[in-house]
Amino acid sequence: xxxxxxxxxxxxxxxxxxWLEQHRSEAPVLTGPDAIHDEHEIIxxxxxxxxxxxxxGLAGVTWPEEYGGQGxxxxxxxxxxxxxxxxxVPGILDxxxxxxxxxxxxxxxxxxxxxxxxGPMLHGDEVWCQLFSEPAAGSDLAAVQTRAKQLDDSSxxxxxxxxxTTNAQFASYGLLLARTDGSVPKHNGLTMFIVPMxxxxxxxxGLRQISGEAEFNEVFFDDVHLEADAHVGALGSGWGxxxxxxxxERITLGLGGEGLGYDPLRFARAIGAHDSxxxxxxxRQRLGDILAELTAVRFSGYRMLTELQRGQIPGPEAGLAKVxxxxxxxxxxxxxxxxxxxxxxxxxxxxxxxxxFIPGLKSAGGTEEILRNTIGERxxxxxxxxxxxxxxxxxxxxxxxxxxx
Amino acid sequence: MxxxxxxxxxxxxxxxxxxxxxxxxxxxxxxxxEDGPAHEPLPDLWPTACEAGxxxxxxxxxxxxxxxDAFDAMLVMQECGRVLAGVPLxxxxxxxxxxxxxPAAADMxxxxxxxxxxxxxxxxxxxxxxxxxxxxxxxxxxxxxxxxVIAGSDDQATVSGHFAFVPDAPGAATxxxxxxxxxxxxxxxxxSDAPGVAIEAVTRYDATRSLGHVTLDGTPALILDxxxxxxVSAWHLAQALLAAESIGSxxxxxxxxxxxxxxxxxxxRAIGSYQAVKHSLTEILRRLENGRSLLYYAGxxxxxxxxxxALASACARSVAGHALDHASRTMIAVHGGIGATWEHDAPLYxxxxxxxxxxxxxxxxxxxxxxxxxxAASSR
Numbered sequence: 001x002x003x004x005x006x007x008x009x010x011x012x013x014x015x016x017x018x019w020l021e022q023h024r025s026e027a028p029v030l031t032g033p034d035a036i037h038d039e040h041e042i043i044x045x046x047x048x049x050x051x052x053x054x055x056x057g058l059a060g061v062t063w064p065e066e067y068g069g070q071g072x073x074x075x076x077x078x079x080x081x082x083x084x085x086x087x088x089v090p091g092i093l094d095x096x097x098x099x100x101x102x103x104x105x106x107x108x109x110x111x112x113x114x115x116x117x118x119g120p121m122l123h124g125d126e127v128w129c130q131l132f133s134e135p136a137a138g139s140d141l142a143a144v145q146t147r148a149k150q151l152d153d154s155s156x157x158x159x160x161x162x163x164x165t166t167n168a169q170f171a172s173y174g175l176l177l178a179r180t181d182g183s184v185p186k187h188n189g190l191t192m193f194i195v196p197m198x199x200x201x202x203x204x205x206g207l208r209q210i211s212g213e214a215e216f217n218e219v220f221f222d223d224v225h226l227e228a229d230a231h232v233g234a235l236g237s238g239w240g241x242x243x244x245x246x247x248x249e250r251i252t253l254g255l256g257g258e259g260l261g262y263d264p265l266r267f268a269r270a271i272g273a274h275d276s277x278x279x280x281x282x283x284r285q286r287l288g289d290i291l292a293e294l295t296a297v298r299f300s301g302y303r304m305l306t307e308l309q310r311g312q313i314p315g316p317e318a319g320l321a322k323v324x325x326x327x328x329x330x331x332x333x334x335x336x337x338x339x340x341x342x343x344x345x346x347x348x349x350x351x352x353x354x355x356x357f358i359p360g361l362k363s364a365g366g367t368e369e370i371l372r373n374t375i376g377e378r379x380x381x382x383x384x385x386x387x388x389x390x391x392x393x394x395x396x397x398x399x400x401x402x403x404x405x
Numbered sequence: 406m407x408x409x410x411x412x413x414x415x416x417x418x419x420x421x422x423x424x425x426x427x428x429x430x431x432x433x434x435x436x437x438x439e440d441g442p443a444h445e446p447l448p449d450l451w452p453t454a455c456e457a458g459x460x461x462x463x464x465x466x467x468x469x470x471x472x473x474d475a476f477d478a479m480l481v482m483q484e485c486g487r488v489l490a491g492v493p494l495x496x497x498x499x500x501x502x503x504x505x506x507x508p509a510a511a512d513m514x515x516x517x518x519x520x521x522x523x524x525x526x527x528x529x530x531x532x533x534x535x536x537x538x539x540x541x542x543x544x545x546x547x548x549x550x551x552x553x554v555i556a557g558s559d560d561q562a563t564v565s566g567h568f569a570f571v572p573d574a575p576g577a578a579t580x581x582x583x584x585x586x587x588x589x590x591x592x593x594x595x596x597s598d599a600p601g602v603a604i605e606a607v608t609r610y611d612a613t614r615s616l617g618h619v620t621l622d623g624t625p626a627l628i629l630d631x632x633x634x635x636x637v638s639a640w641h642l643a644q645a646l647l648a649a650e651s652i653g654s655x656x657x658x659x660x661x662x663x664x665x666x667x668x669x670x671x672x673x674r675a676i677g678s679y680q681a682v683k684h685s686l687t688e689i690l691r692r693l694e695n696g697r698s699l700l701y702y703a704g705x706x707x708x709x710x711x712x713x714x715a716l717a718s719a720c721a722r723s724v725a726g727h728a729l730d731h732a733s734r735t736m737i738a739v740h741g742g743i744g745a746t747w748e749h750d751a752p753l754y755x756x757x758x759x760x761x762x763x764x765x766x767x768x769x770x771x772x773x774x775x776x777x778x779x780x781a782a783s784s785r
Contacts, residue, residue, distance in 0.1 A: 001407060001408055001409065001410070001411070001414075001476060001701060001704065001705055002406070002407045002705070002709070003406060003407075003408070003705055003709065003710075004709070005406075009406075075406050078406075264779055265779065265782065265783050268776075268779040268780050268782070268783035269783040269784075271780065272780045272783050272784050278534075278780060279535060281773070283776075284772075284773050284776040284777070285769060285772050285773065285776075287775075287776040287779075287780075288719075288723060288771075288772035288773055288774070288775035288776035289723065289727075289772055289775075291720070291775050291776065291779050292699070292719070292720040292723040292724050292772065292775045293695060293724065295699065295702070295716070295717075295720045295775075296694075296695035296696070296698045296699050296720065296724055297695070297698075298698075299408070299698035299699060299701055299702045300694060300695065300698040302406060302408050302698075302701075303408045303697075303698055303701065305406055305408075306406060306407055306408045306409055309406070309407075310409075317690070317694060320687070320690065320691040320694055320695075323691060324691060324695060369680070369684070372680075372683065372684045372687040372688075373680065373683060373684075375687050375690065376677070376683035376684070376686060376687045377683075379687075379690065380659075380663050380677075380683075380686055380687065380690060381663070381667070382663065382666060382667065382675075382677035382678065382682075382683050382686065383667065383674070383675045383677055383678040384678060385678055385679075385680065386674065386678070
């Protein structure tokens with residue numbers, strides 16, 4: 001057991017640190033008095049910075065070299081993330097593309113797709129979004145209804161709606177899960193597509209959340225035309241491809257190190273600034289419980305990293321770290337607002353955004369309930385809940401569901 | 406970055422599991438609670454521990470020990486916890502850690518490493534961000550008494566004081582703790598047969614846990630030349646060992662509960678297929694995995710990052726303590742009515758959880774220490 005860098009890793013860390021030292025003045029300033037505020041300007045600056053990170057070898061660290069990556073392991077990715085965070089500069093903008101969608105295309109895409117899309121994705125020239133969830137397909141993702149119909153000339157038309165789509169408002173492309181065959185059971189009739197977000201018939205609408213800001217989007221597809229070769233992998237193989245993306249999602253979140261960015265020290269600083277709160281036994285119990293669990297998540301991440309280094313794929317139990325992080329983020333927000341009082345909820349408070357954001361995270365990337373089902377069944381080996389959709393063609397299922405309403 | 410067990414550690418764990426499997430520990434835990442003819446005394450597991458080399462786990466090889474790390478000792482504790490075995494290591498190991506850092510105690514180490522002699526640690530909680538005082542366990546309530554002040558000069562030093570709920574004190578040859586000399590904490594060692602020593606054996610709810618109220622009255626004490634860091638570390642080591650033991654118990658509580666949830670049918674299906682039951686069991690797993698991760702942190706930091714050992718062991722104790730509390734209650738609930746009967750093992754886990762939670766400063770004390778350490782770090 002060892003948590004220190006090997007000599008090679010230490011050397012790599014120094015190289016990364018030196019690069020960041022040399023280039024940090026080029027990084028966009030997002031906080032403090034000199035911060036840029038215009039949203040378009042921020043996005044443009046962060047895309048340029050992602051390009052610089054990619055040129056410096058600090059983006060796509062685990063991608064194969066032939067697609068512009070460094071061909072290194074997960075540990076080097078973590079070292080990069082740690083150094084970027086240490087240098088107090090932003091990381092890449094397109095975490096979803098580079099962390100999840102790119103690796104999916106590398107695993108399942110055609111040579112032509114890899115050649116065309118991966119380079120611009122890595123350099124931030126083309127940002128990507130993930131078009132999976134729908135209003136009626138979240139936990140039950142295989143129930144997607146967005147329809148892809150093949151025309152006589154083998155090209156496609158897409159009709160349907162996606163939701164909770166991060167970055168869609170400035171994305172160039174999306175990876176879309178659509179139904180290509182409704183006459184077979186739901187998992188078998190899905191295919192993955194690459195969709196240009198500027199195609200006629202694509203409409204992106206911001207979805208405002210509790211905070212009042214719109215970070216997610218709804219995306220509508222009205223007879224959107226796609227070329228015959230727009231699908232990723234074979235027809236009907238979309239579910240397997242989606243699972244690849246979700247696996248990379250677990251890895252990306254796990255390698256974040258500090259979970260979803262809820263740094264235990266940040267909570268402690270806020271409480272510690274108030275002497276009476278700092279001495280209050282109840283406050284200390286609540287704070288201690290939160291900090292202990294968040295610390296556990298950090299080391300669970302290191303355990304996952306050890307598995308990855310040994311060539312093992314992280315199992316669904318990695319989802320438990322997400323449950324722990326979200327629930328302690330909620331508890332942390334509550335505690336801080338209890339200590340600071342209503343001022344914690346003021347519009348210019350540094351906590352309002354977090355307090356507003358976390359309730360939705362309960363459902364993001366799989367609801368807590370569906371994660372617990374999956375983990376109970378696949379890790380503990382408990383029997384599944386009886387299901388009413390097994391082996392039934394999707395169209396019949398839909399007919400039944402509609403009839404019940 | 407490597408958070409896995411080495412081949413040697415896997416062997417150590419397997420050997421411990423096999424050694425403990427020779428005893429009917431669950432039967433013993435229940436029979437020891439009985440009054441009257443059904444009562445059986447607990448089997449003495451110390452000879453087994455000695456055979457396996459556990460007493461010397463933390464003692465340097467030069468003194469006949471194995472010279473291993475805290476994490477190795479925690480692996481053994483985890484195995485003891487898995488079968489609710491009563492092996493008096495919780496008292497012995499922190500004591501040997503202090504003595505090993507004190508040249509004045511060098512000639513005691515060989516007997517302690519072989520297990521020929523057994524030591525017990527008189528728990529002494531170090532100061533935190535709010536207080537400068539070293540404290541002992543209270544006999545009653547939550548006010549922690551200060552550790553005693555040494556009387557007399559170095560070679561004629563004596564100690565008087567009361568130490569409540571000392572793990573594994575009955576039968577120990579040497580008691581190792583902390584006292585105050587000239588306003589500073591120092592380590593002390595006293596022989597249990599020295600004048601003025603009284604050890605009252607106490608059993609509380611879990612018969613597998615040997616405890617003693619120790620009274621010293623003008624007792625001659627050896628002043629230990631161990632550094633203060635070593636005295637601080639011993640407290641946190643005890644926390645880490647108890648955390649490991651608790652996580653072991655959570656592992657088997659979960660296994661048994663999952664097995665039952667697969668076999669027990671209601672309304673035509675296994676109860677483990679119901680979300681309510683499934684989610685309770687995954688909650689045990691969540692706490693267990695968090696605990697396991699923190700055992701790595703604590704085990705690694707003992708020597709790898711001593712500055713963080715207090716935080717790491719407090720995190721481990723806090724999370725493991727909550728995990729065992731939760732697991733033992735869920736185990737009873739998942740088993741339905743049978744889980745609350747004397748015949749079932751679930752109440753034995755519950756008894757273990759109830760008592761562990763209140764020893765060595767309590768789970769709540771560890772949680773407070775987590776806050777203390779991070780608050781101190783955040784203001785630096």
